[in-house]
Amino acid sequence: SQKIEQNSEALNIQEGKTATLTCNYTNYSPAYLQWYRQDPGRGPVFLLLIRENEKEKRKERLKVTFDTTLKQSLFHITASQPADSATYLCALYYNTDKLIFGTGTRLQVFP
Amino acid sequence: DAGVIQSPRHEVTEMGQEVTLRCKPISGHNSLFWYRQTMMRGLELLIYFNNNVPIDDSGMPEDRFSAKMPNASFSTLKIQPSEPRDSAVYFCASSLLRTANTGELFFGEGSRLTVL
Numbered sequence: 001s002q003k004i005e006q007n008s009e010a011l012n013i014q015e016g017k018t019a020t021l022t023c024n025y026t027n028y029s030p031a032y033l034q035w036y037r038q039d040p041g042r043g044p045v046f047l048l049l050i051r052e053n054e055k056e057k058r059k060e061r062l063k064v065t066f067d068t069t070l071k072q073s074l075f076h077i078t079a080s081q082p083a084d085s086a087t088y089l090c091a092l093y094y095n096t097d098k099l100i101f102g103t104g105t106r107l108q109v110f111p
Numbered sequence: 112d113a114g115v116i117q118s119p120r121h122e123v124t125e126m127g128q129e130v131t132l133r134c135k136p137i138s139g140h141n142s143l144f145w146y147r148q149t150m151m152r153g154l155e156l157l158i159y160f161n162n163n164v165p166i167d168d169s170g171m172p173e174d175r176f177s178a179k180m181p182n183a184s185f186s187t188l189k190i191q192p193s194e195p196r197d198s199a200v201y202f203c204a205s206s207l208l209r210t211a212n213t214g215e216l217f218f219g220e221g222s223r224l225t226v227l
Contacts, residue, residue, distance in 0.1 A: 034215065036216075041220075041221075042220060042221075043115075043202050043204070043218030043219055043220050043221055044154070044202075044216070044218050045218070046215035046216065046217070049215065089154065091216075097142065097159070097161065097166070097208055098156065098159065098166075098167055099144065099156065099216060100156060101146075101153060101154040101156075102153070103152075103153035103154075104153060104154075
């Protein structure tokens with residue numbers, strides 16, 4: 001079955017630094033991978049999508065890479081701010097229209 | 112648009128009782144997903160619908176769980192009878208499914224269920 005792994009330990013970084021989160025998957029070759037942000041007590045919110053033929057995608061301070069050989073996506077937040085503190089989830093489509101999520105990584109940015 | 116609307120936001124019930132969670136998707140979206148989130152297992156897909164038709168319910172844990180989508184603007188997730196291990200946050204999400212689906216999901220705020 002499809003397995004998506006994210007670092008379950010929280011990532012603590014200082015404001016202004018770059019946060020890097022990892023998403024690894026097995027047993028599948030997705031054409032698309034998505035990243036979501038989830039704040040406590042709220043539903044996940046879509047951030048970015050990257051296609052298998054795109055090595056890198058940027059949106060403001062966010063950057064996502066997608067390495068289909070390593071079966072890995074990296075999610076970067078540059079110049080991080082305390083407001084970036086949240087849980088970040090990666091997700092991929094399995095069987096075309098079934099979106100499966102990783103367990104998420106909690107990011108804490110300290111001032 | 113008001114987004115995906117779920118109700119109730121919080122539900123506390125006793126073991127054995129029936130629980131019904133409700134969802135109104137975003138108007139115009141043709142896919143609807145029910146997820147369950149716990150600390151231990153993360154966000155698990157329970158069932159999803161395309162054009163009101165259930166496509167995959169392999170994530171529904173047991174026969175105690177059932178979901179319906181009688182029309183494009185309403186869906187329910189029912190648990191009968193409920194058990195303490197069903198305690199979780201249940202999310203509904205909707206999307207616009209295209210031929211080559213890359214659609215982002217829009218989530219509701221969730222229904223937090225506690226079964227005593």
